[in-house]
């Protein structure tokens with residue numbers, strides 16, 4: 001558990017920039033993550049997720065700007081940051097002739113844990129990640145899901161207040177993903193601040209309190225999934241089927257300013273409509289008043305994928 005008051009961020013990224021030659025991998029990024037919060041980083045390949053996470057983990061330095069972990073600067077105070085932060089990279093190195101216990105013991109020693117404190121930490125982590133029955137198993141014989149658990153275990157061995165997890169669910173089967181989600185939720189419940197990246201958007205929707213949509217090194221939107229969806233929800237996909245008079249319906253829809261992209265589809269008419277649910281209710285009322293025999297009126301709420309495409313317009317660096 002962290003002693004940080006809830007209104008003080010455990011992660012604060014302030015005007016962060018990182019350039020590699022002409023490539024602006026991170027551009028003026030700012031956000032905060034509070035104790036007990038899971039913040040999701042959504043972005044396509046090359047968006048700048050790993051670069052900014054590596055800066056937070058003190059593995060790289062910003063070109064301009066700063067980032068703070070539990071109030072300590074990654075630039076000026078990297079040692080204090082490292083003690084408060086666990087970083088799970090998006091790869092698992094090859095380790096031969098090392099078993100689960102030895103692997104965790106190695107990282108516990110690296111963090112300076114001694115004696116009963118070290119064995120206590122290893123057993124706590126093995127219990128949390130349910131690896132206790134596999135203590136003697138060589139790690140190169142573990143499944144992908146088990147390796148991810150072990151990697152998470154290693155990340156939390158020194159009980160950091162902040163966890164930075166780069167694509168932790170990549171390559172996991174659905175069951176392993178659910179288990180990972182449960183572990184992350186539990187870490188947040190224990191007061192940790194968790195920053196997690198993914199380009200599998202639906203995966204983050206359920207687990208994150210807030211998400212940041214990142215693209216070409218810039219944070220384009222930050223908020224809860226509902227807030228960001230709400231912002232993009234001003235244009236909806238609607239499909240209408242009438243008993244007869246499809247041609248008249250198309251003419252009627254074409255005359256309106258708030259409707260576009262009209263296509264005849266599955267014996268009905270599909271189009272995009274400006275406005276959220278109240279405007280769609282009004283549209284349905286007007287259709288009935290115009291004496292269309294409406295047998296089907298379906299509007300599709302945007303999925304997180306739609307929201308993402310809407311916000312980023314699919315630009316990739």
Ligand SMILES: Nc1ncnc2c1ncn2[C@@H]1O[C@H](COP(=O)(O)OP(=O)(O)OP(=O)(O)O)[C@@H](O)[C@H]1O
Pocket residue numbers: 020023024025043044045046047048049050051052199317
């Ligand atoms: N060490 C480096 N040298 C040069 N360019 C780099 C370096 N590291 C990252 N980049 C570039 O910075 C940009 C951001 O890369 P980054 O790895 O942060 O993206 P990402 O969002 O993590 O992508 P992915 O989902 O593919 O891991 C890319 O254009 C990448 O090629």
